[in-house]
Amino acid sequence: MFKFGQDIGIDLGTATILVYVKGKGVVLKEPSVVAIDTDTGKVLKVGSEAQNMIGRTPGNIVAIRPLKDGVISDYDTTEKMIRYFLRKVCKNRFFKPRVMICVPSQATEVEEKAVNDAAISAGAGKTFIIEEPIAAAIGAGIDISKPYGNMIVDIGGGTADVAVISLGEIVVSNSIKVAGDKFDEAVVRYIRKKHNMMIGDRTAEELKIQLGCVYPRPEVLSMEIKGRCLVSGLPKVVTVTSEEMLEAFEECAAQIVDAVHTVLEKTPPELVGDISTGGILLTGGGSLIYGLDKLLHRETGLDVYIAEDAVYCVAKGTGMSLDYMDNMKQGPRYRN
Numbered sequence: 001m002f003k004f005g006q007d008i009g010i011d012l013g014t015a016t017i018l019v020y021v022k023g024k025g026v027v028l029k030e031p032s033v034v035a036i037d038t039d040t041g042k043v044l045k046v047g048s049e050a051q052n053m054i055g056r057t058p059g060n061i062v063a064i065r066p067l068k069d070g071v072i073s074d075y076d077t078t079e080k081m082i083r084y085f086l087r088k089v090c091k092n093r094f095f096k097p098r099v100m101i102c103v104p105s106q107a108t109e110v111e112e113k114a115v116n117d118a119a120i121s122a123g124a125g126k127t128f129i130i131e132e133p134i135a136a137a138i139g140a141g142i143d144i145s146k147p148y149g150n151m152i153v154d155i156g157g158g159t160a161d162v163a164v165i166s167l168g169e170i171v172v173s174n175s176i177k178v179a180g181d182k183f184d185e186a187v188v189r190y191i192r193k194k195h196n197m198m199i200g201d202r203t204a205e206e207l208k209i210q211l212g213c214v215y216p217r218p219e220v221l222s223m224e225i226k227g228r229c230l231v232s233g234l235p236k237v238v239t240v241t242s243e244e245m246l247e248a249f250e251e252c253a254a255q256i257v258d259a260v261h262t263v264l265e266k267t268p269p270e271l272v273g274d275i276s277t278g279g280i281l282l283t284g285g286g287s288l289i290y291g292l293d294k295l296l297h298r299e300t301g302l303d304v305y306i307a308e309d310a311v312y313c314v315a316k317g318t319g320m321s322l323d324y325m326d327n328m329k330q331g332p333r334y335r336n
């Protein structure tokens with residue numbers, strides 16, 4: 001069939017939004033942040049430019065992350081953000097694109113509908129919904145159509161999703177609201193308690209990425225960080241080590257291990273057998289925290305792999321599934 005419109009896949013993540021254009025691959029990767037002028041309601045910046053404003057805005061400007069815990073928490077802003085990115089990638093203004101968009105495995109119908117409606121009002125022609133773990137698996141190059149169990153653990157900013165997939169469907173899944181953001185919060189809390197110092201979210205994330213670990217690093221790393229002393233109220237500098245981060249992350253890490261155990265316990269034995277052969281696949285930015293693969297291996301005895309391009313898997317899989325689009329859940333079914 002000859003088509004004028006584009007086919008587009010969107011990974012609408014809590015932390016990152018990625019856009020895949022059929023024939024081109026992932027063309028855009030930006031933080032899911034929008035800066036808004038509260039006096040006029042106008043969008044000032046979207047993506048990384050808006051991200052740089054977080055915590056540094058004057059009174060009349062707010063930098064918003066419109067998705068929280070994996071679902072839309074601010075509908076209007078989400079729609080504006082999608083509109084901005086669609087405009088950026090759509091060359092043809094006359095024909096609306098077909099858009100495949102992913103939702104977390106445990107999203108409710110209401111949440112799914114919100115994502116769908118936001119995409120439609122942001123300028124999508126037809127919309128299609130795919131569950132994130134399925135997209136992650138396809139994007140990681142797994143052939144999910146076989147009667148064979150694969151376990152995917154996708155850790156983003158808001159949620160960690162554990163799913164067992166076979167024959168193209170999710171057989172068992174679990175989603176917890178413990179992911180990258182919770183690790184950042186754990187750093188802030190730890191530094192406040194241990195060093196009597198207040199640090200910002202950006203510093204916390206940097207510490208997590210540079211030093212953070214959920215399994216001991218082969219050598220202890222350290223880093224100097226700046227913040228505000230809670231006693232004197234003045235700027236303060238302290239040196240933090242990776243061992244301290246291990247302590248800070250203990251609880252979050254244990255919750256992720258628990259979530260994996262829970263799914264394994266509910267998985268039918270044949271599929272558990274498959275997983276014990278094939279191992280667990282980690283995707284999403286949150287899975288890049290040092291040692292998560294080693295920790296999960298220690299706690300489950302299974303092989304654990306981090307997907308190549310872990311941050312891109314869901315977007316790629318969402319885009320790749322555009323080819324099967326016509327057989328998938330179609331957005332406007334909600335319109336009856």
Ligand code: ADP
Pocket residue numbers: 012013014015016017155156157158159179180181205208209283284285286287288289290311
């Ligand atoms: P989402 O799908 O929710 O948008 P992403 O898959 O983009 O999320 O992952 C975002 C999370 O990954 C953030 O919390 C970010 O801090 C974290 N992250 C990204 N890179 C790393 C890294 N190298 N080490 C640890 N965490 C990371």
Ligand code: MG
Pocket residue numbers: 011013014155156157284314
């Ligand atoms: Mg994601």
